[in-house]
Amino acid sequence: MAGLVASKTVRARKAVLAMPEYHPPLAGRDGLRLDFNENTLAASPKVIERLRQTTAEGLTKYPEREGVERIAAAHFGLQADQVLLTNGVDEAIHLVCAAFLEEDDEALIQTPTFFMYEVSAGMMTAYVKKVQADASLAFPGERFLAAITPRTKLIMVASPNNPTGAVVSREDLLAICAAAPQAVVMVDEAYYHFFGETVMTEVGKVPNLIVARTFSKAYGLANLRIGMLAGPAELMKYVRKVSSPYNVNGVALDCLPVALADDAYVTWYAEQVRVGLGRMMDGLRALGVGFYPSHANFVLMKIGPKHAELVKAMRARGVLLRDRSTDPGCDGYVRITVGVEEHVERGLAALKESLAEIGWEGQQVSQSASRQGSDDKREWE
C-alpha cells in the first residue's frame, strides 16, 4: 500500500484504498511464455483469416454483441438471454460482483485462487471470506461448505483452480449451489478444455448457478479479450444491466463464431496439452521436483527457498515462469504453463539446466492430498 496516501485534494473511495493491487507484468514478456497459461502455439488459422477480413469501414462501427451472443448460446445449447459476452473473464467477474454484492454481503472464495475474485469483490466493499486450502492445496470441500452463512451472497470457485490445477467435482459444486440458495455461485471454467468436466449443462436448471468461460486459454485468443457468462435469464438480466452495451470489441465478436465453429482446432490443442501435461509431470518426477498433479494447462511446482532464483535462471534461458510464492499457502511455489510438446521439452530442458545452476538440492514434498470432499484422488508428488 506504499504510496497510496490520499491526494491532497481528492480522496479515493475507502474500498479502493484498501484494495489489494494486481500487478502482473504488462510488458517485456519476450521468450517462451510459460508464465500466463496462454496457448503456447497459435489461435486457429481460420480465426486469423476472419480477422484479416476486417475493413477500414468496419472499424468505424460500434460492435454489435447480440447476434454473436445468439451464436454462442446455440453452441452451448442455451438461450440468448442466458449468455453474456464479456471483455475477458476479468470483466465477467467484475460484472457479477457489481450486479449482486451489497456492502454488507459476504463473498466466499477459496485460497489460493485467481486473484481477481478478491479484487472485484473488494471493490464492491463486500467482505471477502477466504477458506485456505491445507498443505495439499486440494479444494477444502467440507470447510468451504461450512463457511457459507446467511450473509453469503456470492461464491466464486475456479475449477480447475489457478494456480494449483486442482478441481472440484460436479457433485461438490452442485452441493454448494444447494447449500446457498440466497447466493450466486459463479463457477469459473476458464481451464475447462484441459479437464473436460463441466457444470455448463446445469445452467438454467440450477437457479443460482452462473458459469464463466474464457476464450483466452485453449482457443488462444487472450489478445482479443473475450469471455462469457452463462446463467439463468433471471440472474443474467442484472449482469447485463451493469455491463456496457459495447464491452466486447468488434474484432473479437467477428472472430468468436469462427473459433467456436472450428471445434477440431480447440479439441486438437487441448489434446496436445493433455499429452504435454503427462510429459511435464514425468519430467518433473525425473528431476525430483514436487508438484500438484494438475488438470489444467499448467503445473504448480514446489521449489522452496530458491524460487526466485529459479525464475531468474529460467528467464536468462528465455523461458518465462510465474513465481506464485506470494499466493496464500504457496511460499516457494512456481507455476509453469504446459503447451505443445516442443514447448514442454524446451521448458524441461531449461529447468534441468537452471536447477543445476542455482544448486537446487531437491525439495521433499510428501503431503498427500487431503481431498476433503474433492473428487481429486491424486496426490502431491
Add this chain to the structure above:
Amino acid sequence: MAGLVASKTVRARKAVLAMPEYHPPLAGRDGLRLDFNENTLAASPKVIERLRQTTAEGLTKYPEREGVERIAAAHFGLQADQVLLTNGVDEAIHLVCAAFLEEDDEALIQTPTFFMYEVSAGMMTAYVKKVQADASLAFPGERFLAAITPRTKLIMVASPNNPTGAVVSREDLLAICAAAPQAVVMVDEAYYHFFGETVMTEVGKVPNLIVARTFSKAYGLANLRIGMLAGPAELMKYVRKVSSPYNVNGVALDCLPVALADDAYVTWYAEQVRVGLGRMMDGLRALGVGFYPSHANFVLMKIGPKHAELVKAMRARGVLLRDRSTDPGCDGYVRITVGVEEHVERGLAALKESLAEIGWEGQQVSQSASRQGSDDKREWE
C-alpha cells in the same frame, strides 16, 4: 423497470434494481448510419494495414498496455503515469466512478447529456444531481456552479455535449475545477476534434481535472473499443487500481500508435465534418427544421410530435437517425450524425423526402440560447 422483479432465489443489488437501463440498438443497423456519431467513412488505411499484420501466434498473448500508454502519453505531452487506456469511454467513465464515488457522495451532471454518466454513478450508489438545461439546451453555467456542494465528489461534463453539440468554455471548466477542489472534474472530450478547444493542456496542472478522450469518433475506431483518461498521477493511480490490467484488447493496442501517428488523416476527417456541418445546418435552414448549432459531428433537430414518424420514414430510405425524445428536455428532438459530404447530402435528401411524406408542417423554434455563462454565442435556429 418492468420485468425487473427480484429473482425468487437471489436479489440483485438495490442500486442495480434502481439503475436506469441503457438499451441502444445492438444489431440491425443496416444502411447509412447517421445514428451513433460514428466516423461515416473509414479508419485510416494505415490502421487497417497494421491490423492485418496480426498473427495467429500474436492472438494467444495477453495484451500489453504499458508501452502503448507511454506512446499515447508522449503524443499528448504527458507522462505515462498520467494516462490510462480504457475499453472505450464507457469503461473510462465507469472506472472514474468506481475509484472516487462513495455511497453518500454526490455526482453532478448536466442534463441532457451522455447517458452513461448517470448509469455508472448510479451503479456506485451515489446520488446523481442533475442540472437541467433550459429550453436553449446551452450549458447551464451559473446554475451548474451553484449546484456544487461539499458532498460533490465527481463532476462529469461533456464538451462538446451529446446530444446537443453545446460546448463549455475552458474558462468555465476551470472555474468548475476551482469551485470544487474536493471533487474530481472529468471533462469528456469525445468530440474534441470537431470543436478544437481542449483542457488537455491543463492536465497535471489543475489537481482535480481528468480528461476523457475516445478514438471511436474522429479516428473511426469505435469497433476496436479504445478510450483514454488523462489526469494527475496522484488521481490516476486510483483509477489504474480499479482497472483490469487487460482491459484493452491487443488489436486496439497495436493500432493506436499508428492512428496517433497518422495525424494527417484525423485532421482531414475532422475538416470534412466541419465542412459537412456547415452544409447540414444550411440544408436544415432551407427545410425549415430548427436545430441547435453544433460544435460536434452531429446536429440535434427539433422535429416535434412527428419525431418517431420521421425516424421511421428515414429508416425506410436506408438512413438511420437517433430519436432523442426521451432525453430530459428533448421531447420531439432527433439527432443526425454529420459525416463526409456525400453522406450529408444523402441525409439531407432523405430528410426532405421523409418530411414531405409524413406531412411535417414545420416547427417554429424561436428560443434564443440563454448562454448562462457559456461561451456559446450561437442560438437555436
